[in-house]
Every structure is written in structure tokens, then in C-alpha cells.
Amino acid sequence: MTSLDRPHLFIGGSWVPPSSGSSLEVENPATEETIAHVPAGTAEDVDRAVSAARAAFDGWAGLPMAARGEVLDRLHTALAARAGDIAETVGLELGTPLKVAKMVQAGLPLTVLRGYADAAVRPTPEETIGNSLIVHEAVGVVGAITPWNYPLHQVVAKVAAAMAAGCTVVLKPSELTPLVAYLLFDAAEEAGVPAGVLNLVTGTGAEVGAAIAGHPGVDMVSFTGSTATGKAITRAAADRIAKVALELGGKSANIVLEDADVVKAVKVGVGNAFLNSGQTCTAWTRMLVHRSHYDEAVALAAKTAAGYTVGDPFDEGTRLGPLVSGAQRDRVRGFISRASARLVAGGLEAPVPSRGHFVAPTVFADVDPASELAQEEIFGPVLSIIPFGDDDEAVTIANNSRYGLAGGVWGSPDRALAVARRMRTGAVDVNGGAFNPFAPFGGYKQSGVGRELGVYGLAEFQQTKAIQR
Ligand code: NAD
Secondary structure (H helix, E strand, C coil): CCCCCCCCEEECCEEECCCCCCEEEEEECCCCEEEEEEECCCHHHHHHHHHHHHHHHHHHHHCCHHHHHHHHHHHHHHHHCCHHHHHHHHHHHCCCCHHHHHHHHHHHHHHHHHHHHHHHHCCCCCEEECCEEEEEEECCEEEEECCCCCCCHHHHHHHHHHHHHCCEEEEECCCCCCHHHHHHHHHHHHHCCCCCCEEECCCCHHHHHHHHHCCCCCCEEEEECCHHHHHHHHHHHHCCCCEEEEECCCCCEEEECCCCCHHHHHHHHHHHHHHHHHCCCCCCCEEEEEHHHHHHHHHHHHHHHHCCCECCCCCCCCCECCCCCHHHHHHHHHHHHHCCCEEEECCCCCCCCCCCCCCCCEEEECCCCCCHHHHCCCCCCEEEEEEECCHHHHHHHHHCCCEECCEEEECCHHHHHHHHHHCCCCCCEECCCCCCCCCCECCEECCEECCECHHHHHHCCEEEEEEEC
């Protein structure tokens, strides 16, 4: 037992014991110590949670959107009061360095939740097309299944949008990082979110995740995680034609054109690739550089990577924490050991703390665009640099991926924008354009189906009805 243990599930507005006495261990990946236990939920717990969500649906969906916005507003206040705890909890269970954890792991979900509270308070008016009144209605009971890399943001992006739309939710957070989700449910209880609107069932993907995906009472499954699991969830939902929204993997390209500010492009590009130890689905893991700048870019990327301080997430100076688990570290090390490109920074021999799941920031140059290194999502601090000769070749290499989630382009504004338009990907940042938490977020190709965030994210949880008069 530890002081961070959370022995209950949240179902129908109350903390309730799980149906089985089994629990899952939560590890601190920087120390490899067990820091907490959470219930290993079962299909029976999912049944109870879906029933509670179903029972709450008509009342919640029947409220005016502005009334739901007031609940979201209270939820935001209660969650914002926990901002410090959120950053520390994610630092403990995931290993994100505290400074980044405060800004991204705590700051981002609060911004997203604030946005949904505001959007719901000022809903978009209904529309008339000829003799038809077009209305938008909640999809129903939503099963939300989330991963570990941005463990509160990914939960809030689903839960807040679904709630604003009028849906009720059964959430299963990642078994690797379940603790921060508990803070959201503490806040929900304090904010007086009506019973059954939000339900929490912790557990494994194979047991709880699969039970949610295949449950006849779940109208929509909103999933973020690996492409392999996304396919399994889609198959499970297909039998009942349940709606599925998927945010999956990526292998994004950062294109540094001939007329780019190379120093800025490389520095920002390396920072992007290594954010959260490279465990970011949008990470620019392929840096494509025009041949005229290639040697300079490789040298600069290697120097920048070598300058990263790797270590304890709670040390002020730490830039790169551990990977989330031993399995993830071993997987990333496997990619590095199989690579046949030129290693210019990091690698398996580079020093890292002896305890904890650390991998040194690693840069490969002269990477073959068709190789495993350039095609597979590694989900660790590994950057591949690839040269190109002209804009057409850059676009061809960038689009030579089964993924299409994000990307970057650096160059004169018009030329960079023209290249951005040609990239088959859900988002592109031109010359370091900042991430916008209200812009639609999602993937082309095997990076996903549907969009999250902002009004597009809200619409994902709505049905559209035409009423003729
Ligand atoms: P994962 O697919 O293993 O797990 C994600 C969630 O799905 C977890 O809660 C897990 O318990 C659950 N799950 C596993 N098997 C399941 C099954 N058969 N049925 C139902 N649920 C199941 O992914 P992960 O390892 O947690 O996260 C890393 C992956 O997620 C990476 O590939 C990354 O790119 C991707 N990801 C994508 C985005 C995005 O927004 N596009 C964001 C974060 C992570």
C-alpha cells in the first residue's frame, strides 16, 4: 500500500469498490519503484458504468447546452485548483520533467476545458437550409480509451467535448498512468457533475478497453493510442456500427527548405522531436533538410541533442526524463540497435542514469527514407535526418509514410505554405507556427479518423438531424 493508492472506481456519481479485488501497480519510471495501485477493473465494472451513463444520458443531453457549459465551468475551476498536483502526478507516473509537466501536462488540458466551457455557454445557433431545420444532438454514451503520453490532455480532449455535446462518458485511462485521471474525477465530484455523466473504470486494455469497445450500450468509442489497437477497436465496434473516432500514431516530417532559417529550424525541430522524451504522437521524428544546408543541420542537431540534460524529472535542470516503462525503453533500444544509418548523437552506449527507463537523445543522419527508422513510429528520443534536392523530392519523402498526423515546413512564407498544402497530414506548422489548442487535431491515413479539439472536436460527438417543415 502507498499513500497514492486509489482503490475505487467512479460510477454513477460515487466512488465504488471494483467487482474484483485485483489491482494494478503504477510505477515511477525514473526510479522503477511502485508508487500506487489502482483497481484492475472487469467487464462487469464496465457494465455497471455503461448502465450509469445510459441512465444519465436523457437528462444530461436534454439540458440546454449553456447549462452544460456551467457545469464545465465549475469543473474547470475545480481542476484548475489541482494544477500543481496534476503536474507532479504526471511527473511521477510518466516522468515528464516538472517544468514541461506544468506547462503542457497541466496547462494544456485546463486551456482545452476552459474552451469547451466557453463554447457550450455560447453555443452555435441552429441552422436553416430551405425548409429544413438542422439540429445537432448528442451521439449518446461514449467510451473513451486513452494512452499514457499526455494522460490528462487526452482524457480532457474527449471528456470535455463529449460533455459539452450532451454525451455521457465511461473513461478508461492508460493502466500505465491512471493516477492523473483520478484528479479529474475528484474535481468532477467537487464540481457537482451530475451522477452518471462521467464514469471511471481503470484496468487493462485487454479486459476493460475491449469490454468498452465491444459493449452494445456504448454508442461511440473515442480512442487515442497505437494504430494496432485502433484497428482492434474498430473491428469490435463494427458489429453494432458504433461510431469510432481514432487518434493514432504518426511519423511526422519537418522540412527545412533551401531558403529556411536553418539554425532556428533545426533547434525547434530537435526540441519538437524530443518533447516528452519523444513520446509525442505529433513529434517531428523525420528531419528533411535541403542538401545545401545538410552538413550544417546534422552538426547542429547532434550538438543540440548532446546538450540535453537527462535525468530526474523533478530536477530543475532536467530536459529529458525517462520513457514510461521498461517495455517502451527496450522497444526504443531495439530500433536504435537495428538502425543502419550514421549515428551522430546518443545511441546505446551514451551515458544515462543507471536506474530508470532512460534512453539518451539520439540522432541518426543519412537515413534511408524507406528504412524502419524512417517508417516506424519509435515513440522515443530518436531523430532521423534525411537529405533532399528540391521541394518536390521533399514532399515525396514526407508523404512516403502510412501516417499523416503533423509536420513542419521552414522557408520563405509563400514557398513554405505551398509545401505545407501538399503534405498529406492533418496539421502543419509553418516557420514554427504555435500549436493551437482550438484548431482541429487529427490524422490522415493510418493516423486516425475524426478530429479533436475546438468546435470540430465537439461536432465529433454530435449527430446531425434535418427537420423538414
Ligand atoms: P495502446 O494502443 O497500447 O493503448 C492505448 C489505450 O488503449 C490504453 O488505455 C490501453 O489500455 C488501451 N487498449 C490496449 N489494447 C486494447 C484493446 N484491445 N481494446 C481496447 N483498448 C485497448 O497505446 P499506448 O502504448 O498507450 O500509446 C502509445 C501509442 O499511442 C503510440 O503509437 C502513439 O503514437 C499513439 N498516440 C496517438 C495520439 C494521437 O493523438 N494521435 C496521441 C497519443 C498517443
